[in-house]
Amino acid sequence: MAFENLTERLSKAMKNLTGRGRVSEEDLRATMREIRLALLEADVNYGTVKKFVANVREKASGADILEGLNPAQQIVKIVNDELTATMGEEAVPLNKSPKIPTIIMMAGLQGAGKTTTVAKLAYKLKQEQHARPLLIAADVYRPAAIDQLEILGRDLEIPVFQIGTDVDPREIVRQGLAQGIANKNDYIFIDTAGRLQIDEELMQELKDIANIAQPNEILLTVDAMTGQNAAETAKGFSEALDLTGVVLTKLDGDTRGGAALSIRDVTGKPIKFIGQGEKPTDLDVFYPERMASRILGMGDVLTLIEKAQRDFDEEAQAKQLEKMRQNTFDFNDFVAQLKQVQSMGPMEDLLKMIPGMANNPALANVNIDAKQFSHLEAIVSSMTPAEREDPDLINPSRRRRLAAGAGRPIVEVNRMIKQFDQMRKMMNQATNGNFGGMDKMMGGAGLDMSAMMGGGGMPSGNFGQKVQNFAIKQAARRLQKAKKKRGKK
Amino acid sequence: MGLFDIFRKKKTEEIDEAVESTDELVSEQENSDEPSDEIEVANQSSDETQTTTPEYVSENQEITAEVEEQQIYDKGLEKSRTGFSARFNKFLANFRSVDEDFFEDLEETLVGADVGFDMAIKISDELREEVKLENAKRKEDVRDVIIKKLVDLYEADGVNEDGTMHFNLQGTTVILLVGVNGVGKTTTIGKLATKYQQQGKSVLLAAADTFRAGATKQLQEWGKRAGVPVVSGKEKADPASVVFEAVTKARDENYDVLFVDTAGRLQNNVNLMQELEKMKRIIKREIPSAPHEVLLVLDATTGQNALQQAKLFKDSSDVTGIVLTKMDGTAKGGMVFAIRNEMHLPVKWVGFGEKASDLREFKSEEFIYGLFKDLIA
Numbered sequence: 001m002a003f004e005n006l007t008e009r010l011s012k013a014m015k016n017l018t019g020r021g022r023v024s025e026e027d028l029r030a031t032m033r034e035i036r037l038a039l040l041e042a043d044v045n046y047g048t049v050k051k052f053v054a055n056v057r058e059k060a061s062g063a064d065i066l067e068g069l070n071p072a073q074q075i076v077k078i079v080n081d082e083l084t085a086t087m088g089e090e091a092v093p094l095n096k097s098p099k100i101p102t103i104i105m106m107a108g109l110q111g112a113g114k115t116t117t118v119a120k121l122a123y124k125l126k127q128e129q130h131a132r133p134l135l136i137a138a139d140v141y142r143p144a145a146i147d148q149l150e151i152l153g154r155d156l157e158i159p160v161f162q163i164g165t166d167v168d169p170r171e172i173v174r175q176g177l178a179q180g181i182a183n184k185n186d187y188i189f190i191d192t193a194g195r196l197q198i199d200e201e202l203m204q205e206l207k208d209i210a211n212i213a214q215p216n217e218i219l220l221t222v223d224a225m226t227g228q229n230a231a232e233t234a235k236g237f238s239e240a241l242d243l244t245g246v247v248l249t250k251l252d253g254d255t256r257g258g259a260a261l262s263i264r265d266v267t268g269k270p271i272k273f274i275g276q277g278e279k280p281t282d283l284d285v286f287y288p289e290r291m292a293s294r295i296l297g298m299g300d301v302l303t304l305i306e307k308a309q310r311d312f313d314e315e316a317q318a319k320q321l322e323k324m325r326q327n328t329f330d331f332n333d334f335v336a337q338l339k340q341v342q343s344m345g346p347m348e349d350l351l352k353m354i355p356g357m358a359n360n361p362a363l364a365n366v367n368i369d370a371k372q373f374s375h376l377e378a379i380v381s382s383m384t385p386a387e388r389e390d391p392d393l394i395n396p397s398r399r400r401r402l403a404a405g406a407g408r409p410i411v412e413v414n415r416m417i418k419q420f421d422q423m424r425k426m427m428n429q430a431t432n433g434n435f436g437g438m439d440k441m442m443g444g445a446g447l448d449m450s451a452m453m454g455g456g457g458m459p460s461g462n463f464g465q466k467v468q469n470f471a472i473k474q475a476a477r478r479l480q481k482a483k484k485k486r487g488k489k
Numbered sequence: 490m491g492l493f494d495i496f497r498k499k500k501t502e503e504i505d506e507a508v509e510s511t512d513e514l515v516s517e518q519e520n521s522d523e524p525s526d527e528i529e530v531a532n533q534s535s536d537e538t539q540t541t542t543p544e545y546v547s548e549n550q551e552i553t554a555e556v557e558e559q560q561i562y563d564k565g566l567e568k569s570r571t572g573f574s575a576r577f578n579k580f581l582a583n584f585r586s587v588d589e590d591f592f593e594d595l596e597e598t599l600v601g602a603d604v605g606f607d608m609a610i611k612i613s614d615e616l617r618e619e620v621k622l623e624n625a626k627r628k629e630d631v632r633d634v635i636i637k638k639l640v641d642l643y644e645a646d647g648v649n650e651d652g653t654m655h656f657n658l659q660g661t662t663v664i665l666l667v668g669v670n671g672v673g674k675t676t677t678i679g680k681l682a683t684k685y686q687q688q689g690k691s692v693l694l695a696a697a698d699t700f701r702a703g704a705t706k707q708l709q710e711w712g713k714r715a716g717v718p719v720v721s722g723k724e725k726a727d728p729a730s731v732v733f734e735a736v737t738k739a740r741d742e743n744y745d746v747l748f749v750d751t752a753g754r755l756q757n758n759v760n761l762m763q764e765l766e767k768m769k770r771i772i773k774r775e776i777p778s779a780p781h782e783v784l785l786v787l788d789a790t791t792g793q794n795a796l797q798q799a800k801l802f803k804d805s806s807d808v809t810g811i812v813l814t815k816m817d818g819t820a821k822g823g824m825v826f827a828i829r830n831e832m833h834l835p836v837k838w839v840g841f842g843e844k845a846s847d848l849r850e851f852k853s854e855e856f857i858y859g860l861f862k863d864l865i866a
Contacts, residue, residue: 041606043792046597110815111671111788141843143679143710148703151724155702196818223671227603227792232819250670253755255794278700 006256006295009038014076028075032057035079043258045231048086048265056082080292086261087288092270095216095244100186101134103177103213107206107237108221110194113249115145117221117275118191119152120283121247125187126158127281134185136176137162138169138209139193149191156280159185169193173209190215197236210241217244219272222259224251230259231266238267248286249275260291329424331380331388342373378406379413391420592617595635603792605827612638652835652851655781655809661739662746663772663779666812667765667802668786670753673814673840675704677786678748679711680840680848686715690745695735696721697728697768698752708750715845728752732768736775749780756801765806784837786812787824795824799832810837813851817841 013034032053039049059078096102104121106114118135125131135153137160139145146162153160161176173190180188190213195202210218220237222230237243246263251274263271271286380388382405387393394402394417403410592613599609612635619634656662664681666674675698682692694712696719698704705721712719720735722728732749739747751768754761772779785808787795802808811828816839828834836851 037606040597040600041793043603043794046601049597109790109818111673113671142676142707143714144703144707146703147706148701151702196815198819223788223790225669225788225791225794227790227795227824228601229603229790229792229819233790236819250755252758253669253794254757254797255792258792 006038006042006258009041010035010079010296013038014079028057028060031075039258039261042256042261043227043230045228045258045262045266047231048262051265052082052086052261055085076296080296083261083292083295084289086265087286087291088264088270089288091285091287092245092272093285094272097216100184101180101188102186102217103188103190103215104217104219105190105210105213105215106192106219106221107241107243108194109196109223109233110142112194112221112223113247113275114194114221115139115148115152115191117219117247117249117273117283118149118189119156119158120275120280121273122158122187122189123156123280124283126156131186132184133158133187133189134176134180134183135160135189135191136173136180138172138176138190140165140167140169140172141193145191145193152280159183169205170208170212173212177213188213197233197240203236203240207240218242219245219247220267220269221247221249222263224248224257224259224274225253225255226259231262234263234267234269238269243267243269245270245272247271247273247275247283252276252278252282257295331383331391331420334420334423335377335380338373338376375406375408375412376416379403379408379416382406391417391424599823602823603827604823605793605796605830608827608830611830652810652837652853654837656746657776657778657781661736661744661776661779662781663736663739663749663776664746664782664784665749665751665769665772665780665806666784666786667751667806667808668753669755669788669798670701672753672786672788672791673812674698674753674786675707675711675750676843677784677812677814677838677840677848678708678750679715680845681838682711682717682748683715683845684848685746686717691743692717693735693739693742693744693747694719695731695747695749697731697735698750699724699726699728699731700752704750704752728764729767729771733771733775736772736779740776756798762801762805769806782810782837783808784810784812785834786814787828789813789816789824790818791824793827796827796831799828799834803832803834808834810835812836812838812840812848814840817847 013031035056036049036053039052040046044052056075056078059082060075094102094104106118108114122131122133122135125133135149135158137146137149139149146165150160150162152158161172161179163172163175169192176190177188190209192206192209193202195206197203218241220234220241220243222234226233234246246267246269248257248260248263248271251257251260260271260274263269271288273283274286275283379402382402383394387398399410399413399417403413406413595616596609596613599612600606604612616634616638619638620631623630623634654664666678668674678694682694686692692715694708694717696705696708698708699722705719705724709719709721711717720731720738722731722734728751735747735749738744749768749772751765752761754765756762769780769783783806785799785802787798791798799808799811811834813825813836825836828836836853839849839851841847841849
């Protein structure tokens with residue numbers, strides 16, 4: 001996941017400080033050097049790094065007057081605040097025109113992900129606001145760029161305006177806008193061709209398009225893997241165009257994501273969205289404070305909860321919750337939950353949003369195999385309807401049959417049934433307000449963890465909140481313990 | 490500074506002679522021994538890539554072509570170079586005496602040029618020693634030490650690397666292109682196909698990017714421009730099936746070169762990396778010596794993540810070389826140092842623009858010279 005390496009390095013930098021009663025000038029300097037290197041290694045623009053470190057140093061040296069927090073905590077807090085500030089404090093929503101249509105124009109280098117972003121953003125608006133967007137295909141240069149947008153439009157059921165590649169992009173935009181206005185589309189997206197910010201001719205074209213369309217939003221698309229050149233690119237585009245925001249793409253890679261930190265600083269423009277996956281739904285609003293805690297390895301529970309809420313079917317959840325309470329949670333529900341959890345994305349990524357997990361050494365090399373889920377599913381599929389509804393029916397002979405049917409070793413079947421039982425018990429206790437059993441579940445690692453996630457399922461509503469609060473507290477306690485241990489060494 | 494003297498001499502000679510008759514050029518080259526060595530080397534390498542036996546005339550044409558190539562490099566790297574050396578000059582202009590701040594600034598400058606973190610630390614550490622040893626205090630001395638160090642490091646890393654393309658001597662050569670999303674894989678294939686088609690080879694393209702919308706059409710468009718057939722499958726089909734069809738077709742119909750275009754994938758996506766392995770397995774099963782080249786396409790604007798990309802792609806598909814694209818932008822090119830230093834993968838091609846002819850064979854000496862030219866003038 002993005003930022004991992006930055007997270008690792010930053011926490012290493014600050015580890016030296018934990019467990020100290022007071023922080024000497026020497027310690028502070030060493031930590032600052034580490035932070036500086038960590039940021040530089042993450043491709044953060046060097047000007048930004050300089051500013052960042054100077055700010056942290058200044059705040060840190062003025063901070064020793066404050067009592068209460070221990071010095072290390074104070075520095076973590078200062079770094080966290082500074083990260084948030086560098087990325088722009090608060091999430092900035094999409095500009096909207098007072099009367100329709102809202103016109104959104106894209107700009108960026110080749111291969112940054114403009115076309116994909118247009119499709120994702122239009123789809124997001126369509127899903128969340130029932131918007132009726134129109135996409136204008138104004139990339140006449142790259143072979144088949146128009147086809148790409150058309151196919152995406154067809155798949156997502158969003159209309160695309162195109163008149164081939166033999167027409168000047170300015171004319172395409174003119175006609176597209178006319179059509180959008182005539183059809184009363186509420187959002188009009190202009191997908192432009194990728195270009196270098198030093199290509200005067202093409203930059204002029206972009207300026208002309210902006211003049212014609214008078215967009216409410218000009219979004220610069222930046223590849224999160226960009227190196228120091230990100231500043232140069234952003235500067236070039238923001239000088240030519242009146243940018244209103246930035247979309248950071250390909251954040252699902254293992255980039256250290258320095259661009260996220262530099263862009264705001266260099267352009268003064270907010271990052272509005274981040275692209276983190278190949279699916280049309282993989283576009284999220286950018287929250288600086290959440291990103292800051294993710295970078296520092298402090299987890300991002302808010303996003304996790306939101307993800308859970310977005311991807312979970314509330315009605316199904318309510319039913320399951322009821323079933324848990326009545327202790328009739330069966331294998332059918334189990335599979336349903338598995339599927340829901342899977343739909344939230346890779347398990348490793350979800351786990352890392354839990355506070356303290358990102359840097360948990362136990363999880364360092366965990367690569368939770370998506371196949372494990374399919375295996376579990378296969379075992380359940382091998383059950384008869386009666387067995388699914390009444391798990392107690394399953395005796396050793398039936399287990400052997402299940403193993404053969406699913407093509408998995410019998411130990412796996414046994415393990416799964418055992419976990420299922422534990423889960424059921426725990427859920428029953430939890431819904432009845434007794435958290436005693438949870439402790440044991442939290443202790444496990446590996447499959448236990450995924451079963452926990454699958455089982456916990458983070459249902460919406462009150463119960464979900466409780467489980468979450470508990471998990472957070474638990475994780476925090478663990479983190480403290482681990483820190484103490486490390487401090488002793 | 491011997492290296493740069495050679496380059497400077499070679500450069501002026503070549504530009505002077507370029508317009509004159511080729512015979513004179515050759516005799517001139519013979520007089521100065523070092524440049525002619527280089528041209529011989531260059532000729533040898535191009536001999537390997539071309540199956541026709543070179544004659545005297547064609548040799549001379551190649552030399553002229555070489556001159557043009559240098560000019561294209563110069564032009565293409567104009568932006569990168571101004572970035573790189575402007576940075577160094579600015580940095581050296583500000584510099585007063587050698588102290589700790591100086592080295593901190595140096596580290597930052599090198600990282601700023603995307604040279605790579607470890608590389609920057611390595612250089613600054615070695616420079617610390619060097620400056621102490623040589624007792625260099627003056628600006629010029631320090632500058633010379635820095636450039637020398639960079640060239641030394643670069644050359645040491647380049648030893649034993651093979652920057653030429655490998656071909657199957659009997660039968661079809663299979664060339665697989667891999668990389669993350671949006672680096673220019675399809676465009677690079679289009680350019681390479683045009684190039685080899687013009688050399689008289691029969692070329693086949695496989696559109697194994699069945700995932701991205703419009704990717705197949707994009708390749709077909711390039712195929713049409715180059716006059717080269719394209720094997721494609723249905724949308725969202727298993728890419729391995731397209732690969733299978735293309736490989737068997739190329740083998741049975743005796744195509745000289747088969748290019749396989751794959752979907753962009755982020756290197757940390759385990760499933761997609763396995764898909765890549767599967768494609769490679771299928772190619773190998775049909776033509777045991779294939780793939781003869783696995784080229785990793787890297788965007789020159791990528792930062793330190795490029796190393797990660799190279800590492801993981803190398804692990805999963807045994808990358809044999811790198812194509813560096815989008816070098817006509819303002820990217821600093823320092824990445825090349827990092828790539829050579831940490832992965833020992835040769836850069837085989839460099840993309841300087843959108844046209845088919847903008848893809849050039851990588852010449853490390855010219856590349857380095859292009860970056861530092863202003864610095865030593």
